[in-house]
Amino acid sequence: xxxxxxxxxxxxxxxxxxxxxxxxxxxxxxxxxxxxxxxxxxxxxxxxxxxxxxxxxxxxxxxxxxxxxxxxxxxxxxxxxxxxxxxxxxxxxxxxxxxxxxxxxxxxxxxxxxxxxxxxxxxxxxxxxxxxxxxxxxxxxxxxxxxxxxxxxxxxxxxxxxxxxxxxxxxxxxxxxxxxxxxxxxxxxxxxxxxxxxxxxxxxxxxxxxxxxxxxxxxxxxxxxxxxxxxxxxxxxxxxxxxxxxxxxxxxxxxxxxxxxxxxxxxxxxxxxxxxxxxxxxxxxxxxxxxxxxxxxxxxxxxxxxxxx
Ligand code: URA
Numbered sequence: 001x002x003x004x005x006x007x008x009x010x011x012x013x014x015x016x017x018x019x020x021x022x023x024x025x026x027x028x029x030x031x032x033x034x035x036x037x038x039x040x041x042x043x044x045x046x047x048x049x050x051x052x053x054x055x056x057x058x059x060x061x062x063x064x065x066x067x068x069x070x071x072x073x074x075x076x077x078x079x080x081x082x083x084x085x086x087x088x089x090x091x092x093x094x095x096x097x098x099x100x101x102x103x104x105x106x107x108x109x110x111x112x113x114x115x116x117x118x119x120x121x122x123x124x125x126x127x128x129x130x131x132x133x134x135x136x137x138x139x140x141x142x143x144x145x146x147x148x149x150x151x152x153x154x155x156x157x158x159x160x161x162x163x164x165x166x167x168x169x170x171x172x173x174x175x176x177x178x179x180x181x182x183x184x185x186x187x188x189x190x191x192x193x194x195x196x197x198x199x200x201x202x203x204x205x206x207x208x209x210x211x212x213x214x215x216x217x218x219x220x221x222x223x224x225x226x227x228x229x230x231x232x233x234x235x236x237x238x239x240x241x242x243x244x245x246x247x248x249x250x251x252x253x254x255x256x257x258x259x260x261x262x263x264x265x266x267x268x269x270x271x272x273x274x275x276x277x278x279x280x281x282x283x284x285x286x287x288x289x290x291x292x293x294x295x296x297x298x299x300x301x302x303x304x305x306x307x308x309x
Contacts, residue, residue, distance in 0.1 A: 090123070090124070091120065091204075091206040091207055091209075091210050092120060092210070093210075094209050094210050094211075094212060094213050095118070095120075095210070095213050095214075096213070097114070097213065097217075099111065099217060099220065099221065104138040104139070104221050104222070105138060107221050108138055108218075108221050111133075111214070111217050111218065111221065112133050115131060115133045115189050115214050116131050116133060118131065118189070118214075120210060121189045121190045121211075122190075124190045124192075124193055124207075125154070125190055125191075125193075126154070126191070126193065128155075129154040129155060129190075129191065130154055130155070130156070130157035131157070131189050131190055132149040132153050132154060132157055132158065132159050132186060132189055132190070132191075133157075133159075133185075133189060133214075134159060134183060134184060134185030134186070134215075134218050135158055135159060135179070135183070135184055135185075136179060136180060136181070136182050136183035136184050136222075137180060137181050137182065137183060137222075138183070138221060138222055139222070140181065140182045140183040140222055140224050141182075141224055141225040141226065141294040141295075141296075142177070142182045142183070142224055142225070142226050142228060142290055142291075142294060143182070143183045143184075143185065143218075143219060143222055143224035143226070143227045143228070143260075144160075144168065144172075144182060144183070144184045144185070144227075144228045144230060145185055145186065145187060145215065145227055145228070145229050145230060145234045145238065146159060146160060146184070146185070146186045146187070146230045146231065146234055146267065147186060147187060147188065147200075147202065147203065147230070147231055147233040147234050147237070147267065148186055148187065148188035148190070148191055148192055148200065148202075148203050148233075149186060149188070149189075149190065149191045150162050150164065150191060150200050151191065151197060151200075152165070153165065153186075153191070154190065154191040159184050159185060159186050160184050160268075163269075163272055164267065164268040164269040164272060165268070167268040167271060167272060168184070168230070168268045171268070171283070171284075171287060174284075174287075174302070174305065175287055175291055175296070175302075176291075176296065176297075176302070177296075183218070183222050183224060185215055185218050186215070186234075187203070187208050187211055187212065187215055187233065187234055187237045187238070188203045188207060188208060188211045189211050189214055190211075192204070192207060202233050203233065203237075208233075208237045212237070215238075216258060219257075219258060219260065220258075223260075224260060225260070225261065225293065225294045226260070226261050226262070226263065226290045226293050226294050227257055227260050227261070227262040227263070228262075228263055228264075228265060228286070228287070228290050229262055229263070229264040229265070230265065230266075230267045230268065231247070231264075231266065231267025231269075231270065232244070232245070232246070232247045232264075232267075233267075234264070234267075235247065235250060235255075235262075235264035238257045238262065239255055239257065239262070245264075247264065247266060250264050251264050251265050251266060251282060251283075251286060252264075252265065252282065252285060252286045252289065254289075254293075261293055263286055263289055263290055263293075264286075265282070265283050265286035265287065266279065266282065266283050268283075271283060277306055277308060280306045281305075281306035281307065284305050284306050288302070288303065
């Protein structure tokens with residue numbers, strides 16, 4: 001296997017563990033030594049393990065060391081609070097605006113124009129990439145909220161169209177719905193910039209703070225009955241707890257955001273990395289709960305999806 005594939009495999013594993021809420025990983029000294037050889041020359045060293053956990057390294061540091069040379073690394077968790085430590089002067093204060101009078105469609109058109117023309121969003125794009133705004137029904141009962149556009153999305157200018165998006169679309173169809181009958185948006189309207197095209201960097205707190213009024217405005221227009229927060233970044237970004245929640249602890253539980261019921265579930269990209277039936281079932285149960293909450297019928301067949309025979 002090529003070195004690049006091995007590195008990508010390692011990063012995928014680390015991301016999976018991070019999504020499950022792990023923050024540290026036990027490594028043999030010899031393994032650490034090999035990983036150090038892969039790290040770019042100017043990479044910050046892997047954090048020494050606390051004395052009581054010899055061999056344990058932070059997943060963030062590990063991911064950083066294991067990244068391809070041009071990579072800026074992956075923070076330990078989609079940690080909203082931890083990320084906020086890094087101050088980015090290129091992100092101004094969040095926009096303050098009011099939706100114009102008019103019907104849903106007129107308001108949405110106005111907002112879409114505003115976001116697509118937003119100089120800050122556009123200023124953070126890679127060349128030939130697009131700002132990504134939400135899509136779907138303005139009367140949707142279910143509003144899926146993801147983290148940030150990936151590469152496919154920022155090329156096409158539409159949320160959730162890459163591999164994770166295709167899986168999300170299959171899940172929506174399994175619910176008896178379509179992409180057109182739900183609403184699909186992201187906390188972020190641009191793909192967080194990074195030095196490499198490999199992988200996606202979780203957004204920083206300031207980046208999310210800037211985009212939050214845009215997703216709130218979309219919610220104010222659509223007025224869904226339920227928000228499904230896809231992944232830890234979306235859940236923590238919307239709920240803004242004092243300490244970031246671990247997805248393993250909150251998925252399938254009900255919260256409120258701006259007076260709307262919100263259920264966090266694992267991000268579809270997590271399911272692409274972790275193909276266990278048990279993980280698919282967890283997400284499916286969260287989606288069944290969302291269906292029930294909005295009053296959609298659930299057939300016996302649907303109830304049995306991803307259950308072991
Ligand atoms: N991941 C997200 O969170 N959003 C997208 O639009 C695509 C991938």
